[in-house]
Structures are given as structure tokens and as C-alpha cells.
Amino acid sequence: MASTEEQVFLGSRNLPYPGANHPDACADWDYPEDPGDGRKAVEAAELHDQPARMSTSDSDPCEIARRALDLMFPREEDSDDGWSTWSAREEGSDDDDDEVDDGQGGKGVDDCSAHEGGDYEEYDGNIQVVPAKTNCPGELYPKSEVEAIDRKWADRFFKQIVEHAKLCDEIMALGDDDDTPFPPSPMKVFPEATGLCILGLRTCHHRVYRTHDTSTTPSTLGYREPSHMLQIFSMRLSSFEPTYPISVYGIFAIRDYLDRRRNYVFNRPRDDAVTIEKQDSFVVPLCSPCRGMYVSDKALVEVDLWVKKEGDESDDKQLFSAYAEIDVRAEANVMFYTRISGDNCNLDLKFKVLSESVEAVIQVYAKVDHPHHVRFTAFSTGYDDYPHRGVVLFDDKLFGDKKMFQHIVAVKANEELHVYLEVNGSVFQWTFQDEHVGAVTSPDDSIFEYGQFFVRVIFAPKDCQ
Known part of the structure; x- marks a missing residue:
């Protein structure tokens, strides 16, 4: 002990x-x-x-x-x-x-x-x-x-x-x-x-961290050479609201050493507030950062979250307005479970700083003739001990001729990146690796029962050095 x-x-x-x-x-x-x-x-x-x-x-x-x-x-x-x-x-x-x-x-x-x-x-x-x-x-x-x-x-x-x-x-x-x-x-x-x-x-x-600058960091910034990178896996809100569900909007952004401007992992305006159900364990759906997050030992978290109420904006309730610092010093490749405590709720984060890592840009194209609830998840070495606890890329209903989304994650250099698709109880897997053209492995033809899916991954596409 x-x-x-x-x-x-x-x-x-x-x-x-x-x-x-x-x-x-x-x-x-x-x-x-x-x-x-x-x-x-x-x-x-x-x-x-x-x-x-x-x-x-x-x-x-x-x-x-x-x-x-x-x-x-x-x-x-x-x-x-x-x-x-x-x-x-x-x-x-x-x-x-x-x-x-x-x-x-x-x-x-x-x-x-x-x-x-x-x-x-x-x-x-x-x-x-x-x-x-x-x-x-x-x-x-x-x-x-x-x-x-x-x-x-x-x-x-x-x-x-x-x-x-x-x-x-x-x-x-x-x-x-x-x-x-x-x-x-x-x-x-x-x-x-x-x-x-x-x-x-x-x-x-x-x-x-130049917090007066509320602009978004350019998506063109990044490094080709492996660096220490931050990967956020989950954000959970434990609200003390007396009734559920609740609708939450606002921002959660990282300011790193590469550029002090905001890099959003949650960014919802009031008219696009996310509804959080109690049975969903209050997990807040994250968006893709516009670029990889680079952390030598510290980074700033900026959070400003609100609960949307009936009526106009003046009736809304603020949950958080705070700056917090991620301070990992020399402790890379360790999973962190941290909490930002507030007066009305807590915000729990799961993140990791991966050493010797590069950006991986995951692009997904889908053509689905019938509505399906699909879940795309990314997993790689150093993420977790179970594939489907990696980074959630997309978790929603999918229907239509086209559906394209892009998500940026951190992957340790020369390691494989697995992309999982879960639909109607079936799981399909693509595997990618830097310096390999296309997927190393892809799903079999049984995937066509649910639609046409094309997954592409680009490793370390940028270099601002």
C-alpha cells in the first residue's frame, strides 16, 4: 500500500x-x-x-x-x-x-x-x-x-x-x-x-497562455517528427441538477506550447446544445481537435460550460468558468484521471500524454441506405487495455448518400492504429500503420450488409518546423 x-x-x-x-x-x-x-x-x-x-x-x-x-x-x-x-x-x-x-x-x-x-x-x-x-x-x-x-x-x-x-x-x-x-x-x-x-x-x-486571444489555433500547425502529444479520451459531467436530462453548451479548449490559441475538444453554441441523459453517465461527446495537441510538460485547459434553460439566454445557468493547468512534468505514457471541481458540478477528465507520437488524421466516408446507429472508435498502443475504450470518433445515427467526418488523434510513432465500427451488434476493424499505403487490414464483405464505408488515415501530414 x-x-x-x-x-x-x-x-x-x-x-x-x-x-x-x-x-x-x-x-x-x-x-x-x-x-x-x-x-x-x-x-x-x-x-x-x-x-x-x-x-x-x-x-x-x-x-x-x-x-x-x-x-x-x-x-x-x-x-x-x-x-x-x-x-x-x-x-x-x-x-x-x-x-x-x-x-x-x-x-x-x-x-x-x-x-x-x-x-x-x-x-x-x-x-x-x-x-x-x-x-x-x-x-x-x-x-x-x-x-x-x-x-x-x-x-x-x-x-x-x-x-x-x-x-x-x-x-x-x-x-x-x-x-x-x-x-x-x-x-x-x-x-x-x-x-x-x-x-x-x-x-x-x-x-x-495569452488567454485574451479567443481565436482558434490554425489547423495547419503540427510536427512531422515524433513529439510528446496530449490525447483526451473522455469528459464526464457529474451535475447536481435536480432534474434530467440537461442540455449543455459552451467550450472546452486546450492551449499548448505550439500555439497559445484555443484548440477545441468541445465547442457547442447554445442552439446546438448537447443533451445529456442520466443513463448515459453524463459523458460529454467530444469533437475532434483541429490539430494535434503538443505538451512538453504543461498545457492550459479553458472551460466555460452552461446549462440551457427554457426561455432566453438570460435564464441559463453557468456550470464552469475556469482555467486549469495540466502539469505532467516528465510523466508521459501514464493515464490521468482528474477532476475540475465546481460549485454546481464536477468535470472529470481522462487523458494521457503519449511520448514520441505523431498526429493521425482519420477520415471516414459512408453511404448508408437504411438508418443505423453506428459507433466509430480509434485504438492504438498506449490508449487502454481494451480496444473499445479508445477514442470515440462518432456515435450517432447514420443515413444518406454521404457522411464524411474527420478526427485527429495522437498515435505513438510506428505503432498501429485500429479503427472499429460497431453497428447492430457487429464489429468491423481497419488497421493502419505509418509508412504503409492504405489499410493493413480491412473488414470482409459482410460489412456491405450495412452500407459502404471507406476509412483513410494520414499520419503526420504537417510540418511547421
């Missing part, structure tokens, strides 16, 4: 806990609605009465918290409060780490210098890049509130980490024969303004 210290440390980095014999926590999205619900589920089992053992005297929960906060909330060396880390803040000593995290895993790097739209100002002969625009609300807060705001933010996040660690510890104590899934770990959700925002530093997330 992982110690409490290990769990808090892993939880602070959004890592799943080492429990190979436990089921896939996202397989059927059988998550508790919140940690309290999960606790009720395990209270019926016989648990240890004693608290979790601490391995050393250094495993004090407060010390663990400070270490986690140092990882998740690095402090600026020249901050007004005189401390550069949370450990130093508690102990009253200065930290000797004089590097500044640029929000992208680098140290002391000015993000804006690599993008258009920056204004250049000269100070004492040195060129400093200052973003031309920003929607950062930091200037609306007095600098005297920096300490209190960051402390409140850190305390809230730490409580989520500890609650998650305790629940995981209880689940692990049930033994290998128990099939209770682990809950999603908390994501690093930014408050409206952080201390970095209030101090006007260029390392605040608004400036690093």
Missing part, C-alpha cells in the same frame, strides 16, 4: 496511484459524485481503526502539504512577501532556488518572445517583451491581498489532495479482491487572479 506521503505527492502531480490490480477507474465512469459519496461506499467494509502510518518523522502532514505546494505553486523569488517557496513561508527562511518557472517547464524564459502580437519595450538597454493585450484581472486586486489569496487557493487545493489521498488509502485497504475504482485526482484550477496576476508578473497564466 502506498504511504500517505506518497499518495499526497502523487496526488499533487495528478498521478494515478500504484494499484495494478484495481479496475480502470474510467472504464465505465463509475466515479463517486464527490469524495464524500466515495467514502460512504467504503464505510460498509471493515477498515483499519488506526490512522495511516507515517514512515519517518519528516512525514508530518503539514510538511507533506508544503512539499506539494512547492511543486504546484512555485513562488517568484522577488515576490513582495519575501519567500520563494511555501516551505520557506512556513519556516521563515529564504529558499535558495533562484530560477523562475515560465509556466512551460523552462526556467527564466519569456514565453511571449516566440509569438506575434508582443510589444517590445526597452529598459536600461535590455529588451523586454510585454504582451500587447491581456485579460488578466490582477490589477483589480490590491497587492496587499497577494498573501491571503494565494494562501486560500493553496489551502483549498491541499484539502482536495488530502481528501483524495485518504479515500484512495481506504480503497487500497480493502484488498486486491475489491473492485472499487479510484476517484479522479484534483486538477490545479486557478482562481480568478493569483498572486502572480496581482503582482503583474509575466509568468501568470493569463500572460503565459
